Amino acid sequence: MMVRKQFGNIPEEVLSAERKRLYLSDQELRSLSTATVGTHGIEHIRWTTLDANTLDETLRRSLRWLEEIGGLPIAAYPDGACSTDVAARVAAMGFQAAFTLNSTPSSVPSAYAVRRIVMPDNPEYIAKVIKPTKENAA
Structure with a gap:
């Protein structure tokens, strides 16, 4: 681990x-x-550091786990680390989309380079970031 x-x-x-x-x-x-429940990897190891066989096994295990719990084939790259090769493997393994923290090469299809942000577990920070709208403030 x-x-x-x-x-x-x-x-x-x-x-x-x-x-x-x-x-x-x-x-x-x-x-x-x-x-929606997706995967961040079984062991949270940057997928860009894995050889092809280890990456494929990691993705297969993630997909099996998602099937077991009723999740969707959606991934978030551990530490946001993505490359063209990793995105291609994620797509080939059957994931529908993947999220990243980082900018990605333009050759990565947009479904596998969806930007995400880290939301700290800090109520004061969340209150600053999420501003109430008129609809949900009432």
Whole structure:
């Protein structure tokens, strides 16, 4: 896992507890009837750093997981890292769209270079960014 690569050998029970605290379970994700659930990768490793076989396996595992929880074949590139080759693999594997934080080469089809922003988990920041409209302020 990415955490182990960054911080060393962390006991599985510690990682498991953190995952339960920070992330929704598969069952909780299935219950989100009004939300679209896509993938950010199984291990959150930049797809641009993977060889072709590892990338394909990562994308296959992501698609299987999405099918299991009722998600859509939509991806967000880990850390926003995208390349022409990665976007082509994402498309070839059957994803309908992919989101990035970064600018992408013009050769990447627009469905695989959808811009996204990071929304910090900070209520004050969100209040500044999201300005109420007349319709939803009432």
